Amino acid sequence: MINRREAIKQVTAMLGGVVFVGSGDLLTAIEHAHARVTAARKQIGSFTAQDVALLDEVADTILPETKTPGAKAAHTGAFMALMVTDTYDDKQQAIFRDGVKKLNDASFMTATPAQRLAQLEQLDREQKAYMDTRPDGAPPHFFRLMKELALFGYFTSEIGCTQAMRYRETPGRFDPCVPYTPGETTWAGHA
Amino acid sequence: MATGRLTLRPFAIVTEVLYDRNKKRATGVRVLDAVTEQTTDYSARIIFLCASTLNSTWLLLRSATNVWPGGLGSSSDALGRNLMDHHFRAGASGRIEGLDDKYYYGRRPTGFYIPRYRNLFGDKREYLRGFGYQGGASRSGWSRAVAELGVGAAFKDAAAQPGSWSIGGTAFGEMLPNPANRVTIDPTKRDKWGLPVLAIDCATGENERLMRKDMMNDMAEMLEASGVKDVRTYDNGYWPGMGIHEMGTARMGRDPKTSVLNSHNQVWDAPNVFVTDGSCMASTACPNPSLTYMALTARAADFAVSELKRNNL
Numbered sequence A: 001m002i003n004r005r006e007a008i009k010q011v012t013a014m015l016g017g018v019v020f021v022g023s024g025d026l027l028t029a030i031e032h033a034h035a036r037v038t039a040a041r042k043q044i045g046s047f048t049a050q051d052v053a054l055l056d057e058v059a060d061t062i063l064p065e066t067k068t069p070g071a072k073a074a075h076t077g078a079f080m081a082l083m084v085t086d087t088y089d090d091k092q093q094a095i096f097r098d099g100v101k102k103l104n105d106a107s108f109m110t111a112t113p114a115q116r117l118a119q120l121e122q123l124d125r126e127q128k129a130y131m132d133t134r135p136d137g138a139p140p141h142f143f144r145l146m147k148e149l150a151l152f153g154y155f156t157s158e159i160g161c162t163q164a165m166r167y168r169e170t171p172g173r174f175d176p177c178v179p180y181t182p183g184e185t186t187w188a189g190h191a
Numbered sequence B: 001m002a003t004g005r006l007t008l009r010p011f012a013i014v015t016e017v018l019y020d021r022n023k024k025r026a027t028g029v030r031v032l033d034a035v036t037e038q039t040t041d042y043s044a045r046i047i048f049l050c051a052s053t054l055n056s057t058w059l060l061l062r063s064a065t066n067v068w069p070g071g072l073g074s075s076s077d078a079l080g081r082n083l084m085d086h087h088f089r090a091g092a093s094g095r096i097e098g099l100d101d102k103y104y105y106g107r108r109p110t111g112f113y114i115p116r117y118r119n120l121f122g123d124k125r126e127y128l129r130g131f132g133y134q135g136g137a138s139r140s141g142w143s144r145a146v147a148e149l150g151v152g153a154a155f156k157d158a159a160a161q162p163g164s165w166s167i168g169g170t171a172f173g174e175m176l177p178n179p180a181n182r183v184t185i186d187p188t189k190r191d192k193w194g195l196p197v198l199a200i201d202c203a204t205g206e207n208e209r210l211m212r213k214d215m216m217n218d219m220a221e222m223l224e225a226s227g228v229k230d231v232r233t234y235d236n237g238y239w240p241g242m243g244i245h246e247m248g249t250a251r252m253g254r255d256p257k258t259s260v261l262n263s264h265n266q267v268w269d270a271p272n273v274f275v276t277d278g279s280c281m282a283s284t285a286c287p288n289p290s291l292t293y294m295a296l297t298a299r300a301a302d303f304a305v306s307e308l309k310r311n312n313l
Helices: A004-012 A024-039 A049-062 A076-087 A090-105 A113-133 A142-155 A158-164 B053-062 B142-147 B153-159 B206-225 B290-309
Strands: A175-179 B012-020 B025-033 B039-043 B047-049 B086-096 B102-105 B112-114 B131-139 B165-174 B182-190 B196-201 B229-235 B270-275
Touching: A049 A076, A049 A090, A049 A113, A049 A142, A076 A090, A076 A142, A090 A142, A113 A142, A142 A158, A142 B142, B012 B039, B012 B053, B012 B270, B025 B047, B025 B270, B047 B053, B047 B290, B053 B182, B053 B196, B086 B131, B086 B206, B102 B131, B131 B206, B142 B153, B165 B206, B206 B229, B270 B290
Parallel strands: B047 B270
Antiparallel strands: A175 B102, B012 B025, B025 B039, B086 B165, B086 B229, B112 B131, B131 B165, B182 B196
């Protein structure tokens, strides 16, 4: 048995790796994190309301509204701020906060949607090139952290689970092999 | 419950098994109420300890110390020794090509299990005993997108769809008993009730280290032989306790000189005390142990009842 804090830590500690979501503990932890995000959405830890708004826009540029709502609608920015505050160590927090500063310096908030997308595409290429070749133990790129938390926050939110993906609270049965048509979304709540 | 002869006593911390040195029998237990902090003694003809591995041993270590300084059941010096667990977190996984037009519905109740095959049927490895595999196959979810290039609408919609199939298995290995792996009563630390806590001194050894190589490589070999692509092995590290399958420290045996319990889970030094949780295990094998504890408990209870009826207890 691991506690919630440990469960979240285990996931967020897998910087640059593949996040594995599967245990009941972890799902409970995520539920609680989302509940707290909804409850307190102004100041989170040392993140100001402006910081959270920036993170919302970053997440929403990575995961915008398509046929389904985007990351901002799921309060992903607040989720990211909460996860950094509660589960990142000092070094990781510094990297993340430095990233927030870089985006502010690049006038991300006042940029047009097309400019934002172009900025993040550039950062994404940078982080991917860096993360794929970094030596063991080298610090992660801030944008990998942001992207990871944006995906994590959005796809574990109610909107992410029930609208972006498909969710059945009580599936009632298990069919191990059924036809799949391209375009159908993932079952939420699976490992 | 239906008989009206069962009393559940909540908030009860059993602090000691009471022992009568003249009768050479346990006479009951002392209970500290966790809420009121009142102490009550309960008397009984027979006593079953099934408090989970470490707690039952903690209780024995604290009982009858006026007769045996090492506690009830310590005459062989086996009490507290040979703490074991299952070592795991090593295995392999890979990607399955094709089957993109297949998916599943609902929540998979269980994955696959491969029972132990090493050091059996004439197989001989450089280590003793072996391991079993627990694994499964699934289509990847959004988490794969973390390491993929992309941001924006197309990236989001792709991340919401299932990815390729992958399959993997993690080995659960047998940890050998080692008398140096032991629990003792900590001489200094106390809990909130002022009770001493256990000091745990336990580590894996050379046998486990050697076994972990096979735990990774065997699964990789099986996956590759099955046509799985991009097979990678992993050893994510392990220390005793991670498996939460703690066993040993009051082991059964045929010889009272080397064990704490006899084959009926009776404490050699006090036959009206039975210990039927994981502490009784003399070795861990590699499957999940709870069903074995339940079977041993039922067997010991049946034995105790028949012995009571024959007035042997």
